[in-house]
Amino acid sequence: MTGKIDHIGIAVTNLEAALPLYRDVLGMQFQGVEEVEDQKLRVAFLKVGESKIELLEPTSPESPVSRFLEKGGEGIHHIAYRVENLAEALDELKEKGIRLIDQTPRKGAHGTSIAFLHPRATGGVLTELCQANVA
Ligand code: ZN
Numbered sequence: 297m298t299g300k301i302d303h304i305g306i307a308v309t310n311l312e313a314a315l316p317l318y319r320d321v322l323g324m325q326f327q328g329v330e331e332v333e334d335q336k337l338r339v340a341f342l343k344v345g346e347s348k349i350e351l352l353e354p355t356s357p358e359s360p361v362s363r364f365l366e367k368g369g370e371g372i373h374h375i376a377y378r379v380e381n382l383a384e385a386l387d388e389l390k391e392k393g394i395r396l397i398d399q400t401p402r403k404g405a406h407g408t409s410i411a412f413l414h415p416r417a418t419g420g421v422l423t424e425l426c427q428a429n430v431a
Contacts, residue, residue, distance in 0.1 A: 297385050298377035302426050303341070303348035307361050307373040311340050311353040314370075318342045318349055330405045337361055339405045350376070350405070374412070376424035382409050385425055389413065401427065 308314040311329060319326045324342035331338050336359035340351040352373055354362040364373055379385040382401045389396060395414035404410035404426055413423040 297379055297388060298425070299380065300378050301347045302376045302378040302424075302428075303350045304372060305350045305352050305374040305376065305422075305424070306371065307352050307354075307364050308370050309353065309365060311338055311351055314351050314353075315340060318351070324349060331355065332403075332405050334403055335359060335361075341405070374422035374424050376410070376426050379425045379427055382411060382425055382427035386411055 306314075315326065318324045319342060324344055327341040327343055327348070329338055329340045336354060336356040338353045338355055340353075342349045342351070352361045354365065356362065361373065386396065386398075386400065390399075395417040396411065397414050398411035401409040401411050407429055409427045411425050413425070415422045
C-alpha cells in the first residue's frame with residue numbers, strides 16, 4: 297500500500313524561528329511556505345532526498361496542532377506515507393478494521409490529497425497517507 301515516507305511533520309510554535317535550523321544549519325532545500333486553511337496551519341516544506349520535513353505552525357488556537365503544542369510542546373507530530381490511490385487505501389484500511397480520523401481524502405498542501413489514521417490504531421503514532429498531484 298505505502299510507497300515511501302513522503303514527509304515527517306514537526307509541530308513548531310513559529311515557522312520563522314524554526315526554519316534556520318533546517319534550512320541553514322542542516323542544509324535542507326527550502327521549498328516555501330503555504331497556508332492550509334482547512335487545518336488552520338502554515339506549513340513549510342524542506343526537501344531531504346526523496347522525502348521532506350514539514351514544519352507545522354498553527355494559525356489559530358483551534359488548530360489540532362495548537363492542542364498538540366499545548367500538551368507536549370514542539371516535536372514530531374506525524375509521519376506521512378505516500379500512496380498511489382488514497383481512496384482505495386482508505387477502503388482497504390476500513391476493511392481491515394483500522395480506525396481513521398478522515399473517512400475520505402481531504403486537501404493537503406501542494407495539491408496533495410491526504411487522510412489521517414487514528415493514533416489509537418497506530419500505537420500512538422499519528423499517521424498520514426498522502427497522494428501526490430491530485431487535480
Ligand atoms: Zn503532513
